[in-house]
Amino acid sequence: MAGAIAYISRDTDGVHWKKVLEAGLGPVDFRTLDNLGDKERIEVVLAWKPPAGLIASFPNVKLIVSLGMGVDHLLADDRLPTGVPIVRIMDDGLVGQMSEYAIYWALRHHREIDKYAASQRARQWKPEDFVDTIHRRIGVMGLGSIGQDTAGKFAALGFPTAGWSRTAKSLPGIETFHGTDGLARFLARTDILIDVLPLTRDTRGLLDAKAFAALPKGAYFINMARGGHVVDEALLAALDSGQISGAALDVFNVEPLPQDHPYWTHPKVQVTPHIAGATNPRTASPGVIENIKRMRAGQPLLHTVDPKTGY
Numbered sequence: 001m002a003g004a005i006a007y008i009s010r011d012t013d014g015v016h017w018k019k020v021l022e023a024g025l026g027p028v029d030f031r032t033l034d035n036l037g038d039k040e041r042i043e044v045v046l047a048w049k050p051p052a053g054l055i056a057s058f059p060n061v062k063l064i065v066s067l068g069m070g071v072d073h074l075l076a077d078d079r080l081p082t083g084v085p086i087v088r089i090m091d092d093g094l095v096g097q098m099s100e101y102a103i104y105w106a107l108r109h110h111r112e113i114d115k116y117a118a119s120q121r122a123r124q125w126k127p128e129d130f131v132d133t134i135h136r137r138i139g140v141m142g143l144g145s146i147g148q149d150t151a152g153k154f155a156a157l158g159f160p161t162a163g164w165s166r167t168a169k170s171l172p173g174i175e176t177f178h179g180t181d182g183l184a185r186f187l188a189r190t191d192i193l194i195d196v197l198p199l200t201r202d203t204r205g206l207l208d209a210k211a212f213a214a215l216p217k218g219a220y221f222i223n224m225a226r227g228g229h230v231v232d233e234a235l236l237a238a239l240d241s242g243q244i245s246g247a248a249l250d251v252f253n254v255e256p257l258p259q260d261h262p263y264w265t266h267p268k269v270q271v272t273p274h275i276a277g278a279t280n281p282r283t284a285s286p287g288v289i290e291n292i293k294r295m296r297a298g299q300p301l302l303h304t305v306d307p308k309t310g311y
């Protein structure tokens, strides 16, 4: 039998992964965190938030697969073996879920659903002012596969949509901005800001007091990327001053969100527990199986990660 595959995650027991991998690869020597066995045989690691130093203790590992589309959880391990390729999952199911999450909160804000819910509780028949779709400007930060899908769907709904990325990108129907120079202009034209950036050295703390101040007053913020982009004190101050009218937050600097964190009870904040996009072994496995086959055949891998850029 080929080398073993280690499933390193505390979130689930990996049973579904074992099933889908065996369907694509035949019998698999499948190991889990509680049952790693002889580490010499481990050839492939599937990981979500692995304990630091663990992967380095597998002497013959040849491929590291991130079980999330983000890879900051892997790169946080400063003992990751150098020279072992890292690939991310590419999951159309997850991409679609992320776009749905953004569309849900954006439409709920855009159509004043929270105000109507309050009116209903007060038995009030009270039409609210509304903003035309063509005047509600969406801004998507991060134009990888999730950002492109999200931006394209907002554009299809008729919202003027822009995207910001580190390097220049051109996308049909989307106004694009890039780099430090483009950031202030992008923020100044954005009424609903959606964060799907990777977490890297350059993006940590990017959404600070200056960034929130650069948005138009009353902008809405959706974070389905990483909490580490946000300076929480700055966001809370912007919410309290009315600079930001509300926020839907799926990700946090510390997860699970600590019990005493002000976001839990803030009237303008919606908290969800990092569920915007869940990796589904059924939709994510074809790409993983393809990469394992390629690695074994010595062929170029797909969806590789550059540890230097962090994505």
Ligand code: OXD
Pocket (backbone or CB within 6 Å): 067, 068, 069, 070, 071, 277, 278, 279
């Ligand atoms: C991911 C995540 O990176 O779920 O895929 O956060």
